[in-house]
Amino acid sequence: MAEPQCIIGPDERILITGAFGFIGQRVVEGLLRRGWRRLRLFVRSSGPEDLMARWRQLGGPEVELELVHGNLLSRPDCARAGQGVALVYHLAAGRGEKSFPDAFMNSVVTTRNLIEGCLAQPGLRRFVNTSTFSVYSNQNKPKGSVLDESCPMEPHPERRGDAYSFAKVKQDEIVMEYAKTRGLPYVLVRPGVVYGPGNKSFTGRVGVGTFGIFLHLGGSNLIPMTYVENCADAIVLAGLAPGVDGEVFNIVDDQPLTSRQFLRAYKRQVRKFRSLYVPKFISYHLCWLWEWYAHWSQGQLPPTFNRLAWHAYWKKTRYSNQKIKQRLGWTQRVPTVEGLSQYFSSLREEKRHA
C-alpha cells in the first residue's frame, strides 16, 4: 500500500524519464515497492524484457506499467508523455557529452520540452528534477567547510571547462525559471557521486587517468558518495513528501570515504594499477597553469583543468545530509561497507567477462 503522508494517491499517474538508466531502474523499483501502481516510463527504446517482467512481478497484478516511446527533444512526444501526470521524476540525463551544445540540448532543451508537456494540462503536483553536486560553487568557501543546500550555484559554469556541469546548472535554472513564470511545482535533487552495480565509471573526484598514469588528486578529501539504492530512496521521497515544493536536496550517504580510502579499497578488491599522489598545492597550481595556457594559446588546449574545477572537485570539503533526513525522513538503507562490497563485486564480475 502507498504511504499515507504523500502528495499523490496510489492511483495517480507518475511519469519517469530515464527509467532504464542506472538510477531510474531503482526509482521505479522503489515506487513499486512502496505501492504506487500507475507508472508511465518515457523511454527511447524498449527495455530489457526480464527487467519489465521483474517490475510486473514486484508491482503485483494491479500494476500498470505504461511504456511511452519517444524522444525528449520532441515536443509532441513530451506532450504525449505528460498527459494526465501528477508527478514527474525527471532522471534522463545527457551524460558523457563532451560538447557544450550537445550536453545543453540533451539536458536543458529536453527538460524544457518535458515541463511544457506536463504543464499543458492541469494536475501536475510535482516535478522532481535530478541535478548534481557539480552545480555548486565552493570557490569562496574556506577549505574544509561544509557544502550543503545553501551553497550558491556556479555563477560561470561555462568557465569550468566541463560541458556536463554547465548543462546541469542551466537545467536547474530553467526549472526555477518555470517555477517563477508558470508556477511549476518542483523539487531539485542533487546526488553526490552515485555508485553501485551497473556504474563502471571511476569518479574524477579521486583523480584522472588522462596522462598514462593515474594521478591521485583527492588525497584525504571526502567523496560525497551515495549508493544507488540509497540515492533512489531519497529521490522517491523527494517526489512524495508533502511541503517541500521549491526545495533543494543534496543526496549523500552517512559514512563517506576519503579519496585515499576509496582508491586503496578499489585497488585491493577490483584491480591493481599504478597511481601517483599529487598534493593539493601542486594540483591547484597545475590547474592554474593549464587554465593560463588554454587562455594564452587561444584554446590550443581546452580549459579542461582550471581553478574552478579544482575548487569543485579537489578542494577539501565536507558534506551534509541533514536536510534529506529532517525534511524527507530519509535514512541510509544500505550501509556503505555493504554498498562498496556489492559495487566492487560487480566490477570484478564485469572484469571477468570483459
Next chain:
Amino acid sequence: MLKVGIIGCGKIADSHAAQILRLRGCEIVGVCDREGLMARQLFERFPIRAHFSDVTEMLDKARPDVVHITTPPQGHYELARLCVEAGAHVYVEKPFTVHAAEAEALLDLAVKRGRKVTVGHDDQFSHVARRLRRLVREGYLGGDPVHMESYYCYDLTDPGYARALLSDKQHWVRRLPGKLLHNIISHGIARLAEFLSTGPLHITTCGFVSPALQQWGEREIIDELRVIIREEPGRTAYFTFSSQMRPSVHQFRIFGPKNGLFLDQDQETLIRLRGARYKSYAERFVPPLGFARQYFEAMTGNVRKFLARDFHMKAGMKCLIESFYQSIVADAPLPISYREILATSRIMETIFDQIYPKLREPETSLRTGRVVQVSAG
C-alpha cells in the same frame, strides 16, 4: 570591422565561434537557432552581440556581412539563399547542399548578386594540406596528377554520434539521401575534386552495411564505401570510407608522372614519395632513411607549431575562414573554387544515387553501382 552571423547553434557552431574570435577585424553580431535556447547558450558562452530564433530577424537587425550556416544540411540551401538575397556572403558547413542542383542554383545566385560563398572543407586548409597544395603548384609531381587515393574513415564505436544515430530512427542524418555518408564524406571527396579538372567523370561505387552494424540490427545505414573515379582521358582516383577498418585513417595520396605525395591528416604529416629508384639493394636501404628523416622533420615541425600556438585542432577552419574573409574584404581569390564545390556535390550525388536506390531490395547488403558520367565542368 566585418560583421559575422551564425545560423545553427549546435556542436560545430562552437568551433566556428571560437575560430572567428581568433581573427582580427571581425565580430559576431548575432547567432540564430530555431531553438531559442540553443542560440542563447552560444550567446552566453562567447562574446556575441545578440541571439535570435528567427533568421529574418537576425538578418534585419544584426545586418551581418557574412553568415556562417552550421545547421543540419537539409536547411543549407534555403538559408544560404535567404542570406545571399539579404546581401550577405555565406560560409556553408559541409555538405554544401543536399542536392547538386541546389549547389548550382546557390552559386548562380551568389554570382548574380555579387556575393561570395564558400563551403566548410576546412581539412583542406590544415598545415599539411596547404603544404601539399604548394608542392603540387610548384610542380613536385612532375605534371598533372595521374592517380589519387583518399581515405576518410569514421569510427562508429564513438559513443556520442553513433549512439544518437543508431538508436534514433528519425535522426536527421537518416533523412539525407546519402544518410551517414552524406554527412561525413565531403572532406574526403573534396580532396579528390580539388585535383580533378573539368573532364567527364566515370564513377563506380560499391557500398554496403558492415557486418558489425548489421549485428546491431542496422539495415539502412551504409557505412562501408569504395569508389573508383576515372576522369577522361586517364586520371583516376579511389575513395574509401570505412567505419570498421583500423586505424581509422584520414589520408590522401597523390601521384604524378614523376613523384607522389602522402598526406596523413591525423598525424599532420606530409611525406614526399620520390619517383626515381636507387640501384639494386640501395633502393631497400636509402629510401627508409629518407622517410625517417621526413617523419622526424614532420614531428619537430609539429612541435614548433604547437609551441608557437599555431597548432589548434581547428587550425584548418581558422585558415579557411580567414581566407574567405580576405576574399570579401580585399577581393582576394576565393579559398575554394566554385568548380570544386560543384564537382564535390556532383560526385557525392552520383555515389548516393548508385548505392541507395538498391537499398530497398531485400536481403542485399552489397551494392555495386553502374558507371555513370558526370560533368565536373
